[in-house]
Amino acid sequence: MAQLTQVSRFSTSAANMIKKITVIGGGLMGSGIAQVAATTGHKVTMVDTSEDILQKSVKSIQASLARVGKKKFANDEAAGKKFLEDALSHIKPTVNIKEAVKDTDLVIEAIVENMDVKHKLFRELDQAAPQHTIFASNTSSLPIGKIAEVTSRKDRFGGLHFFNPVPMMKLLEVIRIPETSDETYKKLLEFGKAMGKHTVECKDTPGFIVNRLLVPYMMEATRMLERGDASAQDIDSAMKLGAGYPMGPFELADYVGLDTCMFIIDGWHKDYPENPLFKPVPLLQKMVADGKLGRKSGEGFFNYKKSSM
Numbered sequence: 001m002a003q004l005t006q007v008s009r010f011s012t013s014a015a016n017m018i019k020k021i022t023v024i025g026g027g028l029m030g031s032g033i034a035q036v037a038a039t040t041g042h043k044v045t046m047v048d049t050s051e052d053i054l055q056k057s058v059k060s061i062q063a064s065l066a067r068v069g070k071k072k073f074a075n076d077e078a079a080g081k082k083f084l085e086d087a088l089s090h091i092k093p094t095v096n097i098k099e100a101v102k103d104t105d106l107v108i109e110a111i112v113e114n115m116d117v118k119h120k121l122f123r124e125l126d127q128a129a130p131q132h133t134i135f136a137s138n139t140s141s142l143p144i145g146k147i148a149e150v151t152s153r154k155d156r157f158g159g160l161h162f163f164n165p166v167p168m169m170k171l172l173e174v175i176r177i178p179e180t181s182d183e184t185y186k187k188l189l190e191f192g193k194a195m196g197k198h199t200v201e202c203k204d205t206p207g208f209i210v211n212r213l214l215v216p217y218m219m220e221a222t223r224m225l226e227r228g229d230a231s232a233q234d235i236d237s238a239m240k241l242g243a244g245y246p247m248g249p250f251e252l253a254d255y256v257g258l259d260t261c262m263f264i265i266d267g268w269h270k271d272y273p274e275n276p277l278f279k280p281v282p283l284l285q286k287m288v289a290d291g292k293l294g295r296k297s298g299e300g301f302f303n304y305k306k307s308s309m
C-alpha cells in the first residue's frame with residue numbers, strides 16, 4: 001500500500017510512456033497479449049521460434065479480433081473489418097529476436113514455464129535490448145526475482161501476469177521485486193491501464209494472487225477425480241451451477257493447458273516439498289506424458305477433436 005502511494009506521486013510524461021512493445025512467445029498467452037496491445041494503440045513485435053508457429057499465432061489473433069470486432073461494431077461490418085486490419089497492421093511477427101528488441105520500450109516474455117529456458121532467453125535479451133527497455137515476465141508461477149537474476153537490469157524488471165483469454169479477462173497482476181525502480185513500476189502500472197486492464201499489486205510470492213488460489217483448487221479437483229469420488233463432468237457441473245464459476249475446474253485446466261498446470265504444481269512442490277497443497281498429481285503427470293495437453297492438443301480431461309464435437 002505504502003509502495004503504491006509513493007509510486008503514484010511520480011508522473012510519466014507522454015514522451016516517456018511505453019509505446020513499442022515486444023512479446024516473446026506467440027502461443028496462447030503471447031498472441032492474446034500482442035492482440036490487446038495492438039488494439040490499444042501500441043506498436044507490437046511478436047517473436048516465436050518458427051515462421052510456422054507465427055503463422056498460427058496470427059491466425060488465432062485474426063479469429064479473436066473477428067469475435068471482438070463483431071461485438072464492438074455489431075451494425076457496421078466495414079468498421080469491424082477496419083478494426084481487424086488496423087490491429088493486424090500494428091503487429092509485426094518475426095523470428096529475429098535481436099531485430100525485434102532493438103528499439104523497444106518493453107519486452108513481455110510469454111514462453112514455456114521453465115526457469116532454464118527463460119534464463120537463456122533473458123541473457124540474450126539483456127545483451128540485445130537498449131538500456132531504457134523494461135523487461136517483464138508473464139510467468140504463472142516462477143519467482144520474478146529469480147528470472148531477473150541473469151540480467152543486469154533488475155531495476156527495470158517486473159512481472160505482468162495476464163489471464164487467459166487475454167482479450168476477455170480484465171485483470172492484470174503487476175509484480176515488483178525489491179530492485180524494481182519506482183519509475184519502472186509506475187510505467188508498468190500505466191501500461192496495464194493503457195491496455196484496458198484492472199491492475200492489482202502483489203508481492204513476488206508463488207502464484208501471486210489468482211494462481212495461489214486457483215491452481216490448488218484445480219489440483220484438488222483432479223485428486224477427487226483420481227479417487228473416483230465423482231466424474232469430471234459432474235465436478236464441472238457442480239462448480240458451475242453450485243458455485244457460479246464460468247468454467248468447471250477440468251474445462252479450465254484444459255483451457256490453461258495441462259502441461260502448464262503440471263509445470264506449475266511440480267515446480268512449487270520442488271521448492272516447497274512440505275506444503276500438501278503443492279503435492280504432484282499422478283493423473284495429471286500421466287495425461288501430459290500421453291500428450292493430452294487440453295484444448296491445444298485436442299484432448300485433455302475432455303475431447304476437442306472435430307470428429308467428436
Ligand SMILES: CC(=O)CC(=O)SCCNC(=O)CCNC(=O)[C@H](O)C(C)(C)COP(=O)(O)OP(=O)(O)OC[C@H]1O[C@@H](n2cnc3c(N)ncnc32)[C@H](O)[C@@H]1OP(=O)(O)O
Pocket residue numbers: 064065067068071139140162163164165166167168169210211214246247252256
Ligand atoms: C494459468 C494462469 O497463469 C492464469 C490464468 O489465466 S487462469 C485462467 C483464467 N481464466 C478463466 O478463469 C476463464 C474462465 N472462463 C470464462 O471466463 C469464460 O468461460 C470465457 C470468457 C472464457 C468464455 O465465455 P463463455 O460464455 O463460456 O463462452 P462464449 O460464449 O464462447 O464466450 C463469451 C464471450 O467471450 C468472447 N470470447 C471468448 N473467448 C474469446 C477470445 N479468445 N477472443 C475474443 N473473444 C472471446 C466470445 O466471443 C463471447 O462474446 P459474446 O458474449 O459477445 O458472444
Ligand SMILES: NC(=O)C1=CN([C@@H]2O[C@H](COP(=O)(O)OP(=O)(O)OC[C@H]3O[C@@H](n4cnc5c(N)ncnc54)[C@H](O)[C@@H]3O)[C@@H](O)[C@H]2O)C=CC1
Pocket residue numbers: 024025026027028029030047048049053109110111112113114117121138139140141161162163164255256257260
Ligand atoms: N496458459 C495460461 O492460461 C497462462 C499461461 N501463463 C504463462 O505464460 C507463459 C506462456 O504460456 P502459454 O502461452 O500458455 O504457452 P504456449 O505453449 O501456448 O506458448 C509458448 C510459446 O513460446 C514459444 N517459445 C518457446 N521458447 C521460445 C523462445 N526461446 N523464443 C521465442 N518463443 C519461444 C513456443 O514456440 C510457443 O509458441 C508461461 O510462462 C505460462 O506459465 C500465464 C497466464 C495464463
